[in-house]
Amino acid sequence: EVQLVESGGGLVKPGGSLRLSCAASGFTFSSYTMNWVRQAPGKGLEWVSSISSGSSYIYYTDSVKGRIIISRDNAKNSLYLQMNSLRAEDTAVYYCARDQKGTMVADYFDLWGRGTLVTVSS
């Protein structure tokens, strides 16, 4: 079955760190650009970060630059998000999402995981 499964979410204090993982199965993970998209409780969707298939190209939204690192291990079919210096405004469900074509521009999220909740609170 083609799927993405996130893990690693939880409750963390402001300033703390967390590492999210996304396990891919049912498709050739190494061929696809992968992304993290988040959704604060009761709010809309926000793109967080993207990484190309071979990790050559990495992009972040401005609000997380310098605090969050995206990475992948194609041998393990896994995507990661290392989150440091966490703030209350980082509280959200974090979704792992696959790009449809691998072109980055003019590409779209065609496969999503169910998400993992990150809560930043003291």
Added chain:
Amino acid sequence: EIVLTQSPATLSLSPGERATLSCRASQSVSSYLAWYQQKPGQAPRLLIFDASNRATGIPARFSGSGSETDFTLTISSLEPEDFAIYYCHQRSIWPWTFGQGTKVEIK
């Protein structure tokens, strides 16, 4: 950053009615726009990409149109399972952005 403004915020309709959702971009995104559907407690699902192409498995009652700055998602005849929140999304210029969503609710 490209701002996507969706209207209306909420659309109250009955099953069988036609739904017309709008997404306006603050600058041209060419045709690099998608629509997603999200139901409570679920991940979003890709409906339309490149403004007018239906994603795999999406019923023909969903259609998209538009280019540059003005886009429309049309649901020709609402089914009970179509009541959800719909987001537009641009993949033209970094950072990728989403609209704030339109909720289609049962009247």
